Amino acid sequence: MAGAPKPAKIKTRDRILQASLALFNSEGEAQVSTVDIAAVLGISPGNLYYHFKGKEAIIESMFDEFETELRQVLSAPIEKPLSLEDNWIFIYIIFEEINDFRFFYEGMSSILERCPSLRPRVARLLALKKATTLAILNSLEKQRLVSFIADEKDRLADRIAAHLTFWLQYRAITEKEQTDRARIHDGVYSTVLQIAPYVVAGRADYLEGAAAYFARQGAGKRR
Amino acid sequence: MAGAPKPAKIKTRDRILQASLALFNSEGEAQVSTVDIAAVLGISPGNLYYHFKGKEAIIESMFDEFETELRQVLSAPIEKPLSLEDNWIFIYIIFEEINDFRFFYEGMSSILERCPSLRPRVARLLALKKATTLAILNSLEKQRLVSFIADEKDRLADRIAAHLTFWLQYRAITEKEQTDRARIHDGVYSTVLQIAPYVVAGRADYLEGAAAYFARQGAGKRR
DNA sequence: GTCTATATTAGGATAGAC
C-alpha cells in the first residue's frame, strides 16, 4: 500500500555478489570458478568481468560488507554492557554472521595468500573479537558474577575469540549431518559453558540455566 | 665405523613426499602445483607422475603417514595414565605433529572436497583426539586433582580437541611474526590454562606452576 | 550493460624413447 517504489530490479553487481556467496558457501570457494558464477546467474562471463576484475575482486568486495557488519555487531557491547541473557543472544548473532560468511573462514589461508590486503584487516577483526569478549568478561567481573586470577581473563578472551572463529568448522567435521542451525546453537552453548567454571556462586545453577535456555531455544525456530 | 650400509640414496618417491610437505607448509597447498614440486627436486613432471597419479595421491599418501603417527601418539595416554607434567609434554608432542602437517589443517575443507576418502578418517582422528583428552581428564579426576559437574567434562574435552586442531591457525593470524616454536609453546600453555579452573585445590599454585614451567621451556630450545 | 567470440595460460596428464 505505502508508496513502495517499483519492484526495483537488483543490480547485476549485487546479484553477482549474492550468487557468489551462496556458491562459495555451498561448494567451497576453491571449487567455484567465475564461469560457474556467471552460469547460475544466466549471464555471460564477459559480463561478470565487466563488474569485477575477477574472483579476488568479488571476495574483497564481499569482505568489505562482512567487515562492516561484524564491526558494527562487535562494537555494541563495548559501548554498553549487556545482561547475562543478552550476552547469550549476542553470541548467537556473532555465530550467525560468521556462518553466513563461512566459505571465507574455511578457505582463509588460501584466500589471504591471494588477497594479501585482507590479512591485516582479518587480524584486526580477530583482535576486535577478543576485545569485545574482554569487555563482556570485564562487565561480568564488575557485577561480581565471575572472577579470575592471574592472566586467566585475558587467556579466556583469546580462547573464546578462537572458539568463535573456528568452532563451526570443527563441528562441520565431527558432526557431518547437523544443520547450520544446530551447529550455531551448539556453538553458542559451548561458548557459554566455557565461562561457567569462572562463575563465582551458583555454578551449578548457571549450568542448569544455560542447559534449560538452550534446550528451549533448540526446540524453537530462531531465524 | 659400525657396519653402516652404503649412503642409501633416498628413494625418489620419498623425496617427492618430503619436498611436497615442505612446499605445502611454506607456500600453502593450493599455491603449489605438481610442476613446482618436480622443479624443486630437479626431476621431470613425467617422472613425478610415474610415482603418483597427481597431487591428491601425494596428499593421501602423506595423510597415511600422519594418521599412523598421530594415532600412535594419541593412544599412549589411553593405555596408561600420565603424571601432570607428562601430560604437558604430551600436549607438546601433539602440537608438534600438527604443526608438521599444518598445510593440511589450513586447507582442510578444500582438501576434503577433493579427497573425500579422507573425510571419515579425519573425523575419526578428531574423535580420537577427544577420546584421549577425555581419558586424561578422567585420570586427573580420579586423582582428585580436578572436578567437574554436569556435562562439563565432555564439553571441555570437545573444546580442547578443537583447540588442538585450530589454535595454531588462530595464532598464525593474530601474531604474524611468531616462530613455529613460539606458536606451539603458546598453544600448549593455552591448553594447560584451560584446565586450570577445574583444579580442585590450589588453582593459584597450578597457574603459577604452569607459568613457571612454560617460562622455563620458552627460554629453552626444545626441538 | 550485456553478449559472443576468442585469446592466453597454467596445470594436469600421457606416450614413448632412453
Add this chain to the structure above:
DNA sequence: GTCTATCCTAATATAGAC
C-alpha cells in the same frame, strides 16, 4: 626410473559488436 615432448582441459581474461 627417468626424460622429452606433447596433449587436453579448465579457468582467467579481453576485444569488439549490439
